[in-house]
Amino acid sequence: MNYGIALFPSKELQDHANSYRMRYDSHYSLIPPHITIKETFEVSEDELPSIVSTLREIAKNAEPAFIDIYKVDTFYPQSNTIFFKIREHESLTNLYQALHDDPFSANDKYGFIPHVTIGQDLSSQEHSDIVGQLKMKKIEHQETINRIQLLYQLENGSWTVYETFHLGKDV
Amino acid sequence: MNYGIALFPSKELQDHANSYRMRYDSHYSLIPPHITIKETFEVSEDELPSIVSTLREIAKNAEPAFIDIYKVDTFYPQSNTIFFKIREHESLTNLYQALHDDPFSANDKYGFIPHVTIGQDLSSQEHSDIVGQLKMKKIEHQETINRIQLLYQLENGSWTVYETFHLGKDV
Numbered sequence: 001m002n003y004g005i006a007l008f009p010s011k012e013l014q015d016h017a018n019s020y021r022m023r024y025d026s027h028y029s030l031i032p033p034h035i036t037i038k039e040t041f042e043v044s045e046d047e048l049p050s051i052v053s054t055l056r057e058i059a060k061n062a063e064p065a066f067i068d069i070y071k072v073d074t075f076y077p078q079s080n081t082i083f084f085k086i087r088e089h090e091s092l093t094n095l096y097q098a099l100h101d102d103p104f105s106a107n108d109k110y111g112f113i114p115h116v117t118i119g120q121d122l123s124s125q126e127h128s129d130i131v132g133q134l135k136m137k138k139i140e141h142q143e144t145i146n147r148i149q150l151l152y153q154l155e156n157g158s159w160t161v162y163e164t165f166h167l168g169k170d171v
Numbered sequence: 172m173n174y175g176i177a178l179f180p181s182k183e184l185q186d187h188a189n190s191y192r193m194r195y196d197s198h199y200s201l202i203p204p205h206i207t208i209k210e211t212f213e214v215s216e217d218e219l220p221s222i223v224s225t226l227r228e229i230a231k232n233a234e235p236a237f238i239d240i241y242k243v244d245t246f247y248p249q250s251n252t253i254f255f256k257i258r259e260h261e262s263l264t265n266l267y268q269a270l271h272d273d274p275f276s277a278n279d280k281y282g283f284i285p286h287v288t289i290g291q292d293l294s295s296q297e298h299s300d301i302v303g304q305l306k307m308k309k310i311e312h313q314e315t316i317n318r319i320q321l322l323y324q325l326e327n328g329s330w331t332v333y334e335t336f337h338l339g340k341d342v
Contacts, residue, residue, distance in 0.1 A: 001182060008331050011172060015326045022327065029200030032331040149332060155186045156193065160179050160203040161320060161332035 001045075002153040003162070005038035005055070005099060006031075007065055007145045009116065016141075017084065017116050024082065024119030024130060030158040033116055035067070035086065037148060038099045039107060050103075052163060055150060058098045059165035063091040064146040069116070072134040080127040082119035084139060089114075095148070095167070172216075173324040174333070176209035176226070176270060177202075178236055178316045180287065187312075188255065188287050195253065195290030195301060202330040204287055206238070206257065208319060209270045210278060221274075223334060226321060229269045230336035234262040235317040240287070243305040251298040253290035255310060260285075266319070266338070 008014065017033035043051050068087040075081045086092070096112045119130060146167050151159040179185065188204035214222050239258040246252045257263070267283045290301060317338050322330040 011323060011325060011331075014331060018325060018327050018329075029329075032325065032329060147334070152182060154182060154189060154203065156189050158189075158200075158203060160182075160185060161335065163318070164332065164335040 001043060002040050003043045003051075004036065004040050004151050004153070004159065006034040006036050006149055006151060007067075007147070008032060008034050008149060009067060009145060010143050013067075013069075013116070013141055013143065017118050020082075020118040020134075024122060024126075025117060026121035027117070027157075030156075031151070033118075035065075035114055035116055035145075037092075037096055037114075038104070040153065041105065052150070054103060055148075055163075055165050058095075059148060059167050062095045062098065062167045064144045064167045065089070065091045065095060065148075067092075067114075067141075067143050067145060069139055069141040072118070072131070072137065072139055073115070074127065074131050075113075076127065076131070080120065080122045080124065081117055082122070082127065082131055082134065083115035083117045084141075086114035086116070172214060173211050174214045174222075175207065175211050175322050175324070175330065177205040177207050177320055177322060178238075178318070179203060179205050179320060180238060180316060181314050184238075184240075184287070184312055184314065188289050191253075191289040191305075195293060195297075196288060197292035198288070198328075201328050202322070204289075206236075206285055206287055206316075208263075208267055208285075209275070211324070212276065223321070225274060226319075226334075226336050229266075230319060230338050233266045233269065233338045235315045235338045236260070236262045236266060236319075238263075238285075238312075238314050238316060240310060240312040243289070243302070243308065243310055244286070245298070245302050246284075247298065247302070251291065251293045251295065252288055253293070253298065253302055253305065254286035254288045255312075257285035257287070 014033040021028045066089045069084045071085050073085040100106045150162045185204040192199045237260045240255045244256040271277045321333045
């Protein structure tokens with residue numbers, strides 16, 4: 001089964017992201033606005049309990065994640081994905097690192113650019129129009145997220161949360 | 172903020188429900204297939220920590236929920252909602268009861284009919300056609316769900332998971 005790990009920001013930020021996503025993001029209905037901290041990976045039913053206990057341990061030893069959004073940016077020319085860019089922060093980098101160390105596989109494809117996607121699968125014309133508009137807007141938002149979510153993917157491409165792990169706090 | 176509490180069944184059952192929901196359920200994109208165990212209730216930011224610790228306690232003292240789906244049914248004439256009907260079981264009834272006792276408010280509007288919605292907001296004609304077809308199909312599925320999820324609602328009507336609570340097991 002396909003699993004992924006994400007942070008869900010506050011309702012305020014999700015509502016803000018959705019105001020763009022409803023128009024620009026082909027994944028709008030598949031998952032709420034989020035920060036991917038580990039891309040899709042496969043886990044068998046047998047492996048799941050050990051993955052879950054590893055995640056519990058990683059989360060316990062992590063700090064809450066500091067989210068500092070400071071601009072709209074795009075992955076162009078790699079892709080036409082538009083996003084709220086999040087400033088690099090130790091809390092995020094360390095968490096990402098822990099989730100890509102043994103027993104997890106590393107991500108050799110991309111470096112980690114923390115972000116909240118607000119548009120994807122746009123035509124080149126739409127993409128450049130929207131990036132042009134949104135780069136003019138001042139986007140500033142800070143918050144701390146104290147949990148990560150392990151999700152699995154359904155056949156229609158949407159995601160269901162399997163479990164929540166608290167960052168840095170044993171409750 | 173609006174919160175709700177739901178059980179998410181296995182991927183297999185969610186995929187099955189979605190095969191109907193994609194055609195018949197106006198809420199298809201707002202939340203994955205689920206069993207509502209507590210309808211929308213309001214919680215202020217101040218109250219949230221105490222609600223969360225109450226839920227943790229309730230979950231710890233609950234049994235895993237036994238889900239036995241045995242037919243397709245409809246709430247007609249109360250509403251045109253079509254659903255997989257779940258046989259009453261102590262594990263579900265007790266959990267429902269605990270989530271409607273003090274400090275939570277009771278649900279005076281409806282009795283508890285455990286179900287997974289697969290269609291809603293249909294015209295009368297569509298509703299009776301679909302119910303007619305689906306009642307002929309044999310639908311049988313059993314599973315045990317060992318967690319509940321506390322969700323909150325975004326402005327677009329969709330739901331984000333806030334936290335998972337394990338039923339009956341202290342991990």
